[in-house]
Amino acid sequence: MKNSLQKLYDVITKYSNLLFLLITAAIFLTLASINEGEEKLPESKNGILDISNWNFDKKPTYTINGEIDFYWQQFPFDKSGKFNTNLLNDSSRVAVKTRKTWSSAGIPKKGYGTFVLQIKMPKSDMVMGIKTFRVKSACEVWVNGIKTGGIGSINKNEHEAIPSGLPLLIKLPSNSNIELVIPVSNYDHSLGGGITSQIKISPYNQLENTKTLNLIETSVAMTIAILMGFLLLVLFLDRKKKALLYLGLFSFSILLRIISIDEVIIYNLWADIPFTILQKGRYVGYHASVIFITLYFRQLLPEYIKKWFVYSTLCIYLISIAYVLVTSTYWSTKSAFSLNIVAVLYGLYMLYVAIRLLFSQNVLHKWIFVIIMFIAILIINDTLHLKGIIDTMFIGKYSVLLFFFVVLQTIIYFKFQKEIEAENELMGLMVNQKEMMIKEIHHRVKNNFQIVSSLLELQSKDIKDIKALQLANDGQNRLKSMAFIHQKLYQNTTGLIDFNEYLKKLVQEISVMYKSETDVEIAINAENIELDVDTAIPLGLMVNEIITNAYKYAFTGIKSPSLSVSMKKTESNTYTLEIIDNGIGINKKIDVLKAKSIGLRLIRSLVKQLNGSLEVRNDNGTAFKIKIKDTEERKLVD
Structure with a gap:
């Protein structure tokens, strides 16, 4: 079935320009011929x-x-x-x-x-x-x-x-x-x-032939509606695509409309059918067809058919169906005028969509333009005919052509799906390739950091000066803190770092490097905090500096040293990082916010980089409180 549709689509595409012109010309010639020549007819007087x-x-x-x-x-x-x-x-x-x-x-x-x-x-x-x-x-x-x-x-x-x-x-x-x-x-x-x-006078045999022709035309339209409806429902069950379901229900709605308007068949089958049932069938079939074709076009063209338009259409026409079903024929027909206005507005909006599609470069969009034009004209035609403004045929007379468009829509849908699936497959491959490349980059960066760290470690073995050796070890520590970030990025697919897990590994590495006579009790809490690389690296460097200093200077003579690291996110998309130790505290002569040591200068610089603030308390130990903004907030400030 799919191959047949594809072949039919290929034929239509091959002759698309010719068919496009012929169908468009047929529609507008039909409109141009409305009431043609009636001004010349003799009229009755008195x-x-x-x-x-x-x-x-x-x-x-x-x-x-x-x-x-x-x-x-x-x-x-x-x-x-x-x-x-x-x-x-x-x-x-x-x-x-x-x-x-x-x-x-x-x-x-x-x-x-x-x-x-x-x-x-x-x-x-x-x-x-x-x-x-x-x-x-x-x-x-x-x-x-x-x-x-x-x-x-x-x-x-x-x-x-x-x-x-x-x-x-x-x-x-x-x-x-x-x-x-x-x-x-x-x-x-x-x-x-x-x-x-209209009341027409004509040779009787011609009128009978017209009646027979109308009967055949209606029968063909009904048959096509039934076949198309069931075919589309079968395709829906096979492919689970809502658009096919809506198009199938549209076919059955049109079937109800045809039966109710071209009454010859239904009266032959059910001679005593009440007029009120037929009248309700006309309205319900019409309203339902508008609902389902709107839902179909929304599935097919979500960038053109807006949600507000879909919701408005559903609300108005569902209420109208309920009203028609519960009220008498007289009142349902009396309310038709307000719905006629809605129908004209609906048709005009669809014409607006069709014109936008006309300027699209997609050949499928141009075909949908013809289809939307046709449906919009039918809606406006029915409305104006009901009010007696023009004297044309009802939608039932266009049913065969309408269902040609339904078939064409099905082909278009399959073609759209094929293109979308191909694009999605290509995008999927591109995303996978991008993820692999990013992972590879993080892996290489981590390896480079480790190489530099190893070189520093080798070089430091030849350093005799204690101060120089300390500087080399500090540099090695900073490199490790950044390497851990890239290692975490390499290991996951989200592009975000679990900061709680990162802190645990970082503190563990620092504690191994700076062993104390007494084990330091460590508490870490940064649960449900995930950071991107632009935020994680500066924060990691700051944590490294503060904790390294704590291990080096804070716990001398402290019997039960403890260190806590916590981080929380506030509602205003800012983060608060607190690092507290129970050590001897920083020398009160040192102004942390002005000190010229490399570590403290680095912390201040990184806080500024993250549009944050730094607060230091030096009471029963040292407490660093750092508030920073997340990446999106920083972009707004910049």
Whole structure:
């Protein structure tokens, strides 16, 4: 499967520029053709439509536009139920373009009424018909006093009226003059009663062919949605990638949307399905598809799709799904306007992301640009269509093309994953090589320190002057303290030194070098302190100087010598090091902060280097208290 996807991707990549141009052109040509030529169509006036001169041979479909008579709270039936248009009086003229709903005339949305339109047909041997895609109400269709169709069950009583979502297809008689009467009742849709999409007049066989074509198109789209959904879920179970799960759930959401909008299939399978279920299915399918495609793009493009956008989308559309499920159809459709605004804003943000991708150097990003453009256009198209601003097809009509994009997205995802895995593998190798190099450097530095220390040790054997010998030993000690640091760095992979362990080894080495007649009791506490090399080396040198001096000078005549070393980290990212001995103390004539001895000058210099402070107490022994800042704090100061 993966190899097949790779081959398909290679073909698409080879002809990517051509396909990119063709698909982009198709999208924008579709948009450019919205309502094309409708301004030239004859419109009905005063409730009369004259298309007697319309040439159905040249242009076989005519869309009804203009004024249509409407009789509010009136049905053309007497008490016995007999049809009689003479019972209709005091009409309102409903002037509409794409929607023939009575609310467009300022009439209350809930209730019942009758639409009447007189049509002057051209003389022709063709059998003509009328078709409308969506009614969202209950209605009957009477042509020249004969009932020729209807959906649902009309009634003056709200609780007895039964709405339907089926499309209408009516065969017209071979008359030059037609009286079209449509009684409608609506209590379930906030748009108002009537016909909420185009009414088309066309040769009847063509309308039937269109119906068959729509049925095939819907069936194909549903099949693709099911296959893609299951395929993506199988791939998710195999590869454990969330993006594949979200894309699969997106396919099933679109499937629900298709079934709910193109009702022909569902009504054939379940003739008595309540209209409210279909209406809820439309909204739930739409909201869920937005959620899952957003989560998918977040997985695919985390640097473009921000977290705040994802969280906002999830919050809004999850609440919307819950609202649709618990409220009546009327109120769920009434709240659609606010969601339409959200949908437009969502589409605009996605267009913004798409434009950013367009300027990316990555060919995959350019393909995702086309896909996001298409999805954003679908969302905006649905929204504007629902409000009657434009008269286009719903998302269901684009489903086959949409699922071509789903397939393409799957291929893109696999390609992305392949590139990411290759990059991660390369980065992993680079990190490993870097770690090995750093380890090797620390190892060599440690060895160099040890070589120099050994040379000093050899050289010191020939030194007769006691003071010079002491200086050589002190230098050797300092080198060892730095060598220990690099040894610890070589032995771990974190790049940090466990300072507690380091102190123990350092104090042990110093105690071996400066043996005392009485063992010194040593307490070390620097637990959970880890330092980088820039902090550890200066601190190690200071500890070495202070402890060396303690062993050399502090414990003369002391029966129970003791030495404690502790280090703590404060909340302000500073460290406090304390070294305390119970020795004889420093000669009070010596000012530690000004003394010119090499050791004390070195300590002061290192404290300054670490942006720290030094405090010395000379009471019942000597206590050094050094406060320093960590590396990050020092960078801020610098």
